[in-house]
Amino acid sequence: MIDSDMRVKGHANIFAIGDITDFKEIKQGYLAQMHADVVCKNIKTLMNGKDKLAAYKGGQEMAIVSLGRKEAVAQIACITISGRLPGMIKSGDLFVTKTRKALALKST
Ligand SMILES: Cc1cc2nc3c(=O)[nH]c(=O)nc-3n(C[C@H](O)[C@H](O)[C@H](O)COP(=O)(O)OP(=O)(O)OC[C@H]3O[C@@H](n4cnc5c(N)ncnc54)[C@H](O)[C@@H]3O)c2cc1C
Incomplete structure (x- = not known):
């Protein structure tokens, strides 16, 4: 189960992407790639000490x-x-x- 920023619910620094996520959408590889783009962005944000994370909106x-x-x-x-x-x-x-x-x- 993930939050809109792709973090696993209840965890500040664990993300999930791909079919395993509970985002309500069809499970497809190209969408997993879009998840990865959001997660990369958010990991960079956290590494820079910021906390305004991007949200995954679905494809x-x-x-x-x-x-x-x-x-x-x-x-x-x-x-x-x-x-x-x-x-x-x-x-x-x-x-x-x-x-x-x-x-x-x-x-x-
Ligand atoms: C027949 C079929 C056709 C598809 N065609 C398309 C398509 O044309 N276009 C498209 O975009 N998507 C397609 N998809 C969907 C796409 O394959 C998936 O959405 C995508 O592979 C999800 O990637 P993932 O990394 O989340 O999961 P997966 O690709 O399933 O990868 C998960 C990996 O984790 C491994 N694993 C599982 N349990 C464990 C464990 N306990 N320890 C270690 N490793 C473990 C698995 O062996 C697997 O390698 C298709 C799916 C199917 C079944």
Whole structure:
């Protein structure tokens, strides 16, 4: 159970991110990354001796499931689309290139 600043309830310096948190939202990896961004910011704030922590407000809920190399089905908010358009977002390399770039890893 977490507070809005992602700290585990009842603990001043323990944070939680990802699926384990009780924030009311879909459990997704890209949202865990957003949790991490808030927690990094808040740890830096605490390390600087400040106490005004950022709040996690939740992200856009979406799911994209690849259907082969070119097509996919996506649900974004209350809209569901399938075919080449959602496939262009994810199905090429399943976000591997994007993720490696975010982690500052060389492309394969
Ligand atoms: C089939 C499927 C498809 C998905 N597709 C997507 C997608 O397309 N996009 C997306 O954004 N998200 C997707 N998700 C969700 C995404 O995988 C999770 O939201 C994300 O992995 C959560 O990350 P996490 O680090 O919180 O937990 P996890 O990735 O579950 O990591 C927790 C880790 O803790 C380890 N662990 C557990 N207990 C212990 C213990 N006692 N001691 C030590 N280690 C322990 C586990 O082995 C695991 O490695 C999908 C999930 C599933 C199941």
